[in-house]
Amino acid sequence: MNAPFTTLDDDTLDLGDLPRSLGFMLRLAQISSFAHFFREFADCDVKPGEFTVIWVIGLNPGVKQGALARTLHIKPAHMTKLVQRMVRDGLVRREIPSEDRRSVRLSLTPAGEAHxxxxxxxxxxxHSAERIGLTESESRQLLALLNKLTLQEAPECP
Amino acid sequence: MNAPFTTLDDDTLDLGDLPRSLGFMLRLAQISSFAHFFREFADCDVKPGEFTVIWVIGLNPGVKQGALARTLHIKPAHMTKLVQRMVRDGLVRREIPSEDRRSVRLSLTPAGEAHxxxxxxxxxxxHSAERIGLTESESRQLLALLNKLTLQEAPECP
DNA sequence: TGGAAAAAGTTTCCATGTAAACATTCAGCC
DNA sequence: GGCTGAATGTTTACATGGAAACTTTTTCCA
Structure with a gap:
C-alpha cells in the first residue's frame, strides 16, 4: 500500500473539471491560435495585434485613436505605444485635426497600404477551418458562439 | 462631395472580416471572460492563473513542477515565479525528492487546501451558461469546440 | 569510471500590457 | 470673456509573461 493513488505517471495529470471551465479553455485555445499564427508568419515579423490595428485603420481611414482603442479593446496607453511604433516604421500617419486638437486621426501611409x-x-x-482541424460547419458555429459571447458584454460600463 | 465615405460616425468602425477571424474573436472572448472572472472575485485577490495551478496541484499532490507547466501551457520561467509567490503566501509546499534532486514536487499546504x-x-x-448569456446547450457546444480545437495541436513538438 | 549530453529549474533580460497621474484642449456656464 | 469640468492622449511606473543563458543533477555510453 505504498503506491500513491495519484501521479502513477508523472506526466499524466488529473485536471478535474478544468476542461469544462470556459476561461481555461479560452486560454488554451488562444495559445493554440497564436501558435498557428506565428507558424504562418514565421519569418516576417508580423504581430497579430499590430496587424489588426493596421487592418482597421485601412478600413476606416481618419479613425480617431480613441475610437480604435475602444473598438479593439486595447487600452489607450498601449494604443499610444502601438501607434508610435507603426508611425516610426512608416506604416501609419498621425494627424491632429484642427477641429479638435486633442484628438488624433490615423490613416495608412502607402507603405502601410502595401503591408x-x-x-x-x-x-x-x-484560421481557416481545415488549418485548425475543424470542419467548415464547426468553424462557423464556433465563430458564431464567440460572437454571441462577446456581444453579451456590457458595452463600456463607466 | 466633401462628405467622407467612412467615419460618418466617429465611433462606429467597419471591421470588415475581423469578426470572422478566430484569433481576433478568441481574444475578445477572453477579455470578456476575464471581466466576468474579476467581477466575481472583485474583493479577494484571486487570479485565474494562480487558482488554476492550485486547483491542479490539489488534484495531483506531489506533481512535478515541469509536468504542471507543460500541462497548463505555462512556461517554466513563469512557473518558477508563480510557485515562489504561492510558497511565500503559504499556499504551496515545494519538495526536492531524493530520487531526483533536479526536480521539484509540489503539494498544497493546509492553507492551500482551505483556499x-x-x-x-x-x-x-x-462561467456557468446563464452567467455568460448562453443557453446550456450553446455553452456545452462551445466547450466541445474549444476542446477539439485545443486537442488538434501538435503535442509538444521538440 | 569519467566525461559528454540531456533534463529540470532558475536567473536575467526583454517585450507586452495596464493603472494612475499628468498635460492639453474643448465645452458649458456664470 | 473666463473659470470649471470633461474629453483625449501621453507619460511613468509597474505587473505579467517569455526567450535565452546558466546551474545543478542525472543519464548514458565509450
Whole structure:
C-alpha cells in the first residue's frame, strides 16, 4: 500500500473539471491560435495585434485613436505605444485635426497600404477551418458562439 | 462631395472580416471572460492563473513542477515565479525528492487546501451558461469546440 | 569510471500590457 | 470673456509573461 493513488505517471495529470471551465479553455485555445499564427508568419515579423490595428485603420481611414482603442479593446496607453511604433516604421500617419486638437486621426501611409495588401490573405487564411482541424460547419458555429459571447458584454460600463 | 465615405460616425468602425477571424474573436472572448472572472472575485485577490495551478496541484499532490507547466501551457520561467509567490503566501509546499534532486514536487499546504475549498464553487460558477448569456446547450457546444480545437495541436513538438 | 549530453529549474533580460497621474484642449456656464 | 469640468492622449511606473543563458543533477555510453 505504498503506491500513491495519484501521479502513477508523472506526466499524466488529473485536471478535474478544468476542461469544462470556459476561461481555461479560452486560454488554451488562444495559445493554440497564436501558435498557428506565428507558424504562418514565421519569418516576417508580423504581430497579430499590430496587424489588426493596421487592418482597421485601412478600413476606416481618419479613425480617431480613441475610437480604435475602444473598438479593439486595447487600452489607450498601449494604443499610444502601438501607434508610435507603426508611425516610426512608416506604416501609419498621425494627424491632429484642427477641429479638435486633442484628438488624433490615423490613416495608412502607402507603405502601410502595401503591408496590408501583402499579408491580408495570409491573415485570413491562418484560421481557416481545415488549418485548425475543424470542419467548415464547426468553424462557423464556433465563430458564431464567440460572437454571441462577446456581444453579451456590457458595452463600456463607466 | 466633401462628405467622407467612412467615419460618418466617429465611433462606429467597419471591421470588415475581423469578426470572422478566430484569433481576433478568441481574444475578445477572453477579455470578456476575464471581466466576468474579476467581477466575481472583485474583493479577494484571486487570479485565474494562480487558482488554476492550485486547483491542479490539489488534484495531483506531489506533481512535478515541469509536468504542471507543460500541462497548463505555462512556461517554466513563469512557473518558477508563480510557485515562489504561492510558497511565500503559504499556499504551496515545494519538495526536492531524493530520487531526483533536479526536480521539484509540489503539494498544497493546509492553507492551500482551505483556499481551494473556499473558492472552488465561485471558480466553477463564473462561467456557468446563464452567467455568460448562453443557453446550456450553446455553452456545452462551445466547450466541445474549444476542446477539439485545443486537442488538434501538435503535442509538444521538440 | 569519467566525461559528454540531456533534463529540470532558475536567473536575467526583454517585450507586452495596464493603472494612475499628468498635460492639453474643448465645452458649458456664470 | 473666463473659470470649471470633461474629453483625449501621453507619460511613468509597474505587473505579467517569455526567450535565452546558466546551474545543478542525472543519464548514458565509450
Amino acid at each position: 496590408l495588401k501583402r499579408y491580408r490573405g495570409n491573415f485570413l487564411a491562418v | 481551494l475549498k473556499r473558492y472552488r464553487g465561485n471558480f466553477l460558477a463564473v
